[in-house]
Amino acid sequence: MSNAVETDRVEHDPVRTNVIETREVCRYFGTEEMQVIALDHVSLTIEKGEFTAIIGPSGSGKTTLLHLIGGLDNPSSGTIELSGENIATMSGTQLADFRRDHIGFIFQAYNLIPVLSAEENIEYIMLLQGISADRRKKRVQEMLAMVGLEGMGARRPAQLSGGQQQRVAVARAMASHPDIILADEPTANLDTKTGISLLDVMRDLNEQHNMTFVFSTHDEKIMERATRLIHLRDGAVEKDERK
């Protein structure tokens, strides 16, 4: 694990193999009169090292589930445990620190900071962790090499292609050595070839570092490579299959 600033950091039990556990999680939106059920009593467990794809039609609750798992949103009811910690009981600062140290995010729209270079985007999270400048620089170069972007660190997002931007996003997500990588439709904006290339990078990372990946996706390429498929429909788990 990283050399994070220890203040408010929530440590997890390293012997646990269940890194994600949701119990009867519901998420409603809107008012009582006009309530939309986004997730309906979702219970599932994801073990360390799984390469899981959450699939389902649009509006089935994939992104909502991913956001709840990532602590970006709070469930209306139910509990979510990440690495043995109930994230619902965490304060805003604790949750921010937990995300910083244990979760990496990859977004469909890349969401890199436009005014920062690729290196700086990757480095930012380590800056938050209080890692020394020398170690940050070294790890940034490792991450860029890992995603095949050596020599492109000084470029800003606007100077990179979509595939390259998403590789930077993967490197950023990996930089803090998180337990879980949550990827929301990571290949949706990429052409087939670039998407496959990126998926191969992520699959390699999963296999080499036993890192847990959870995708929300429509992409068949992801489904083919996933070790587990969780089918959502109308906010509920319709099917959960391991390959």
Next chain:
Amino acid sequence: MLTGLSMIGGYVLCAFSFSLQNGSYGNAIDIFTLDHTGHIQIHKENYLKRPKIHKTINNAEEIGRLLEVEADIVSFSARVFAPALAYGDAKTSPASIFGIDVEKEPQTSRITQKVQQGEYFSASMNADGFYSAMIGQGLANTLKMNVGDELVLISQGADGSIANDIYVVSAIVGNKTSHDRQGVYLPLAAAQEFLSLGNDVHEVVIVVDHRDDARGIARTLQDKMPDVTVSPWQVVEATFFKTMEADQEGNYFTMAIIIFIVFIGVLNTVLMSVLERTREFGVLRAIGSRPINIVQMVFLETMLLALISIGIGMVLSLPLILWFTEVGFLLAEPIDAGGVAFQHLRGEFSAFVFFAPMALILSFAAVVSIPPGLRAARVLPRDALGAH
């Protein structure tokens, strides 16, 4: 860009205004301190409030020795004062006697520059056994006197005796508006003799290196000379000083209002910027930034913009204020200061002029960065990322 420009404009305006105000007051202070009050005055206790001929300092020489070793003192000079009745050929007029040290007075005031006719007098008697006197323009007009005429003075000595003597007018000083227009300047020894004061004086006037240090030096001197009263110019000219302070405070308040208005625009721009960057802040929150990190980021960005604007503002205002200080505005009508005419309105070139607006702008920048920072910190990653 517009935010930066408004901050630059605010800084330049503020620096120029402070330079103008401090320069104007600096000129005014120099006018009266170098005309007659000096920067510090020493008197017998309570002399300033209720001047009496017998309230004298009887150890002027000892005080002189003490002042000579003070590093911050440029010059000092002793004086005596008394009212008198002045006679010319056929007229009389009330007059004020100023007994001054002929050698030292020109180093503490502009007395030599104020000589309009004749010559600055000497301390010794002339061949006929008369001391010289310099008279004010008003008195010269009233008594219809010219240089070389004889002047008769009648007054009361400190011992209660009747004082009267004849003096020869060596010069006419100042003009009809000078504070000494009814004055009669006598050599110190002549005035002491005339008023039966022995070696006593009423006042020791001091000029220091920097007028702003007067209060501190006066305090130091007071500690060393507890038997006399040491007053800086701020006490001697208390009415002027209080008026000046009130006016300065008013100007600072006006400047603060102008900067406040500038910063309402800045606040609006920073708020708009935060709104435009909602997604960015949402991403930063999602990847682990604490709310305080976001507040710090907005704060630092605003402060950086303020610092850059101040830097540019300094570069722009430096030559402007330097010119204003060295050359200044040519006045349509010269300002008369006790017979000395001032042609230019000049500014002040000091650390205060540059750093006070800097402090003002940085303070406002810090304050206006907080609401947008808090707003950015409250961004919910879920909403910012457009989940629903």
